[in-house]
Amino acid sequence: MSAPPYITGNTTVSALMFKVLLALVPGIVAYAWLFGSGILITLALASVTALASEALMLRLRRRPIMPFLSDNSALVTAWLLALALPPLAPWWLVVVGTMFAIVVAKQLYGGLGYNPFNPAMIGYAVLLISFPVIMTQWPAPLELAQARLSFADQLAYIFGRVLPAGVQLDAISTATPLDYLKTQLKLDHAMTDIVSAPVFGAFGAKGSEIVAGAYLLGGLYLIQQRIITWHIPVALLGGLAAISGLFYVIDPQHHASPMFHLLGGAAMLGAFFIATDPVSGPTTPRGKLIFAASIGVLTWVIRSYGGYPDGVAFAVLLMNLCVPLIDAYTQPRVFGHGKS
Amino acid sequence: MISRLFKFSGGVHPPEHKLESTGQPIQVLPVSGTLVLPLRQHVGNLPKILVQPGDHVLKGQLLAEAVGAISAAVHAPTSGTIVSIEDQSIPHPSGLPDVSITLNPDGENRWMPLNPTDWRQRDRAEMISSLRVSGIVGMGGAAFPTQIKLRPGGGSGIKTLIINGAECEPYITCDDMLMRERADEIVRGIEIAHYLLGPEKCIVGIEDNKPEAERAMREACARSAVKIDVAVVPTLYPSGDARRLTALLTGIEVPSDKRSSDVGIQVFNVATMTAVYRYFSLGETVVSRIVTVTGNVARPGNFEVPLGTPMTALLEAAGGELPNTNGLIMGGPMMGFSLPSMQVPVIKATNCIIASAPRLFPAPPPVLPCIRCARCADACPVSLQPQELYWFAKSQNLDKAREYKLFDCIECGCCSYVCPSNIPLVQYYRFAKSEIIAQDKAKEAANLARERNEFRLERIEREKQERAAKHAQRAAGAKAESADADADAAKKAAIAAAMERAKAQKAEVQPKNTEDLSDAAKAEVAAIDVRRAEATAAEPEAANVVKEKQENG
Secondary structure, eight states, rough: OOOOOOOOOOOHHHHHHHHHHHHHHHHHHHHOOOOOTHHHHHHHHHHHHHHHHHHHHHHTOOOSSSSHHSSHHHHHHHHHHHHSOOOOHHHHHHHHHIIIIIIIIGGGGGGGTSSSSSSHHHHHHHHHHOOHHHOEEEEOOOOOOSOOOHHHHHHHHHOHHHHTTOOOOOHHHHHOOHHHHHHHHHOOOOOHHHTTTTTTSSSSSSTTHHHHHHHHHHHHHHHHHTSSSSSHHHHHHHHHHHHHHHHHHOOTTTTTHHHHHHTTTTHIIIIIIIIIIIEEEEEEEHHHHHHHHHHHHHHHHHHHHHHSSSSHHHHHHHHHHHHHHHHOOOOOEEEEEEEO | OOOOOOOSSOOOOOOOOOGGGSSSOOOOOOOOOOOESSSSSSBBBOEEEETTTTTOOOBOOEEOOOOOBBOOOEOOOOEEEEEEEEEEEOSTTOOOOEEEEEEEEEEEOOBBBOOOOOOGGSOOHHHHHHHTTTTOOOTTOOOOOOOOOOOOTTTOOOOOEEEEOOOOOSSSSSHHHHHOOOOOHHHHHHHHHHHHOOOOOEEEEEETOOOHHHHHHHHHTTSSSOOEEEEEEOOOHHHHTHHHHHHHHHOOOTTTTTTTTTEEEEEEEEHHHHHHIIIIIIIIOEEEEEEEESSBSSSSSEEEETOOOOOHHHHHHHHHOOTTOOOOESSSSOOEEEEEEETTTOOOOOOEEEEEEETOOOOEEEOOOOOOOOHHHHHTTOOOHHHHHHHHTTTHHHHHHHTTTGGGGOOHHHHHHHTOEEEEOOHHHHHHHHHHHHHHHHHHHHHHHHHHHHHHHHHHHHHHHHHHHHHHHHHSSSOOHHHHHHHHHHHHHHHHHHHHHHHHHHSSSSOOOTTTTHHHHHHHHHHHHHHHHHHHHHHHHHHHHHHHHHHHO
């Protein structure tokens, strides 16, 4: 018997993180269904690397290994990074990215709870900057691919970069819709022509719009389970929709529709799973709104004017920088102090 | 009827565990064995002892009288002989023994002559002053002397009288059972409080998990000549906290730096109202109270026991503790504290005793780092940012902690309850609060020392000048030259010696930015340093005093 309160609720970090993993499952299923089972290999590879790096670092830092390894936070980082990578990325890319995320972005800053930046996004940014070609080489949705790779073929490609005889890289890969959009707009093509290209679906990108829908589903589960609050997803998607909507209304020929922005790229994943990382995000309700709305706007800016096709990762990292400031200026009114 | 309830943000829903102890009616326990009556049963000054060992006293007789404005009297819970007056183990979070009167009952349980009065005929001011000898304190557990809160009407400015029957902590059911069984006594007490304070309205607040109590109170209130509303509030810990209940019932947030009476509101616990009724209508002083005995015992229930009864007797009445009992908690599981032993006596603040066991209160899982999930902030009924306060407390960034309103924390435990990392947040806040208070005290002491020293230096300077004047007068008579030269040489030697000393001192202590100062200034600095060292040495003691005060408060 130590000190009050003598009872605690039944929430643990491990359970919170597990529910985040659970909420990712619908998205993963849709992903595997639409883009091939290769993503499962990437996920497994990232998971193993994350756990191994975490254990190694905890050992080097002389911290207890089991309580931290079982908190599931390394797995969340691994899965988020894996889902952000091209599904047929070479094994070493996955390993390098995950290791960087866990070793540098998380453990070197002090481990669970101490990382100022979202580890998965640090891993992603490092890979994107270092290996831009591989990072933007996405497999086409199966529906569009001229050739299909079996699970064994995908395994061979991920680990050995070998394609089955007669299959060219072009047959299975394509530029991402965000990438395509950017190049086409630079070539001064009209939006109506651009979106009629086969990589575009009903609202956004073919295939990934369905995956985005599945992420939305998982995200709603997180809100229902009170793992996250509504503030960040609503403000992020709201910010993105508002600014893209504004420009779409002004000049629809040169700007993609808000729907395309919301369902394309990593917007949904970012809104519900990445920007909601509690450690690197703000804690006050107003702070969350400011933080997430800014990510939404920055994402659009980077997508529209930046050098990279998608901007979620950089937007999140930029806003991570602002978190202490945001928190400091958005303190809620304390009970009994200056009620207006 | 209350048309509208308000809300406060935060709060938690811990498992209630109230059914265990509401199965049977309140049992009145007889006096059993020796009674131990600590003088410290309330918030405020220790009362002054009026009896000596060997004295024979009657039930209800004054043993110790209130001292100063905030204090409460102690009475004999039964007739008998005073055995001793000495330090004994008492139920206090500090676990430290304190002055207690030991009473050996004579078995007759004979009341001193009681004089029941018709309070409606009495003068309000006279009634209030007589409260000083009533021994009544807040019976909800806070134990704040009631005399302070029942200032006479008109001048009181109290517009709303709130009676707290929320009883939001898990396990505790003494107020619930009191309302079910003795609603009329409570209402009589409310009528007296109403007479004294003259409020515009009276509201009884009860959580919606006590429908029987609510019904009994509604019926009793309907029989009263005074208009008393019964309001049902949603079950949400800590709605029984006075400021939270006030916000729920009136929508008024009592400002952080004010008492509720400053905004025209006074809050009393239901059991306090019973005590008020018994005192004014029957003439009975506070000699017993109702205690919930629950947790790891065979037959949990509520018992009306004489104050001073050892906890062991209470446990026995509840069928004895079950195997694996590993301690007693006084109060609820959210804000209560572990008792130092099972021998400590029941005091006025003892609303509940929980026999703890691993099955009820398992050891918490290992503590993990804060992940800033802000569940604590969502649960905080004061809208604090517990995760920020935790960082500030942990890094001893005490100024920031104060800036983030650490002292508004009511230590309700909601933050610790919801924390997925199992961080004992409340303990961090208590630590930071006591550190800040200790620092403030030390600063105050240092300021005082500085002032005293400045005064001393001034005096020395004045005396020196006076001496110099005298010397000058004397020297005026004598021949000047040689004497002056001698004096100069002596002065120079003295200065050289002082400089030597200063240099040696400088070498001893850490380098300071005093190199450019004159010797006199250096000497002053040295003197200040000595005093600073003294003040620092005195600090731990000051800190202890402060901590004690904090705990009492």
